[in-house]
Amino acid sequence: MEKISLVAKHAQDKSETDNIFGVNSAANAKAEIVGKENIVNASIGAFLDASGKLITLPTVEKTMYSLPFDDVANYAPIAGLPDYINAVIDVTFGENKPDAFVKGIATPGGSGAIHHAIWNYTEEGDTYLTSDWFWGPYKTMAREMMRKIDTFMTFDEEGKFNLQACIEKVEALAKVQKNVLLILNTPAHNPTGYSLTDDEWQALIDAFTELCNKKENNIILFVDIAYMDFAPEGSRKFFKKFSNLPANFLVLVGFSMSKGYTMYGYRTGCLLGISSDEQVITEFYDVNQFSSRGTWSNCTRSGMRLLIDLWKNPELMAKVNAERNEYRESMEDRAHTFINEAKEVGLKMCPYDSGFFITIPTTKAEEVGLKLREDNIFLVSLKKGLRIAICAVPAEKIKGMATKIKKAIDQIEG
């Protein structure tokens, strides 16, 4: 049969199967046979309770459903409700707001923020950078927008963030491209759970500042903070380091309410721009607002309005924070249980600080993942290893996982 295609050249053969959805379906199918209670489904990147139900913050639910409907049913301004942007700036930086011009543009979740950063700050055919353990859609976006993605080795041999590899990649790319966009997902990196230390941040900023001072390039540093609310207190200090950078060093921050406020389905995010130069920030605002108008128009008003209400009512915000802390602590318990067992049985894992996932490096992730299904453990296989969504697995089911994973890896890797 003749192949017929109607799409434009650049859109030919775009297709993606959802890996996570596939693993989840396999877990559910097996549960039908052996019983749900015997299945460890560590595939879904959302915080679930012991029964597999989505955990939501009660105060978020209550506030959401008390918003006046004739307000939230209306269009929001393209750039977002002004007080939403103010609230995002406050809850993001806390006490650590950089000494710089800061503006924001509402986006559908963190994804929309990354989209705009790539679209507006790289040329067609350009390459952008991230770590080699990375969230899959960073790559999907490259294909979608006709860019390329390249990676540096995330960790050095001591299991620390590989500063040298990161800086070298940036410097190499700067030799062939004007704009160098680097995406760093931290704190509580998806998928490893690593958080850059303040010293690591300082080393990166020093190196990029030096590069910028040569005036040959623009550095666009995108910080994806999707999981920041699940990192410990003090994880916001690095923002202060974005003060008084050179005008050709723009920092972008991708904010999302998905995880921190358990509002995944409300598509409420924000792209923040931080610059020492007012012109750069005015351009940031104009260009990204234009992109919103030309891509998805305005964003979900109820999500924005909810954050405004919490922000204007400190008691309510304190409640939300307390509810989130409870879940964060339960996540820490889950992680410690896994990590302690992994140490005992000698299972190698990527350095984990906090967040929804733990990762196990293996060159045979696909095979090990399939092998583990025999033990009723369902994980997502990535290029460099296995991703364990501890957010989705109750504490009692975490026990024994590390042992079984170690055994499966030993069997497959031989």
Added chain:
Amino acid sequence: MEKISLVAKHAQDKSETDNIFGVNSAANAKAEIVGKENIVNASIGAFLDASGKLITLPTVEKTMYSLPFDDVANYAPIAGLPDYINAVIDVTFGENKPDAFVKGIATPGGSGAIHHAIWNYTEEGDTYLTSDWFWGPYKTMAREMMRKIDTFMTFDEEGKFNLQACIEKVEALAKVQKNVLLILNTPAHNPTGYSLTDDEWQALIDAFTELCNKKENNIILFVDIAYMDFAPEGSRKFFKKFSNLPANFLVLVGFSMSKGYTMYGYRTGCLLGISSDEQVITEFYDVNQFSSRGTWSNCTRSGMRLLIDLWKNPELMAKVNAERNEYRESMEDRAHTFINEAKEVGLKMCPYDSGFFITIPTTKAEEVGLKLREDNIFLVSLKKGLRIAICAVPAEKIKGMATKIKKAIDQIEG
């Protein structure tokens, strides 16, 4: 001062001031001086009551706030909840589902649907077509995605849809481009309120089918139905004509819950694809789902879930339809009041059938618009004339408007 810019070449100087927002602000400023009751603010494209409050459908509100939060807080599949797509297909086509393969992809409002159509079905530098009275963002999107927009004369000298102009433009573009994307906003066209008749639809489909049969081009016909729910019964019959078209004739439909369900702020839309060819529809699904993943990820789950609930509960859906009909009738009253007075005073207007706006052709829209502000009437000036948002003006304030507009035009045009 040296101009500093960090964005990519294609993004340089993107900026747009919101014309409607400007008029609305001017109206509110004047209201502070002369009193709100003396202001006719016909700028906002949303259905407002006499006090200027957004009108929402009570059953939509009630249903929205009764949805289980742990369901709607979750991510939806990238392509949308499957039953949402089924519901969209049902409520869009009603009894007139074309005999064809049909699939859908959830989008943030109708805007997202238009974005994907342009992005995936035209090449960079390509031109796409629409009528010369058109919704402004069609043009914004061209700039955003590095396309061009061209228009045909919407109406002929008798005030009928200009079939010949439309077909000639399509044929001319087909000589220089493989894919010809034509966007038609009907029924209840924004901004004129015109609806293509079934005969006009037939003439277009015949002409495009003939063109497609030459096998030189692909025709991509995008029907923007954002206002369809405010058109009279019987306005869906044309969908049946999209049956058994050639494989290189793809029909796309942009569905939106914004107006019909008064859910503007929930960003719930859908891109439907209609084709006689299964491969074309499979490609449509794969390519557009990929674009969603690479642009905004998933869409607002609560909006989708709401439509599912209405669709599964015919009593609830009947209530929503009854509530909407009430407002539709009030819109018709407003329109008749204006149209009758326009006839009396000899004010020329574009042909109006139904919908949120009425338009008055004038070559001096900007001047007339400013002149009318002296009479406390605030309208949006378009390139070809004035747009009157009758959706935003209560019946009692409609009286006298046509007379004043006529007077202002006579004064300015001389």
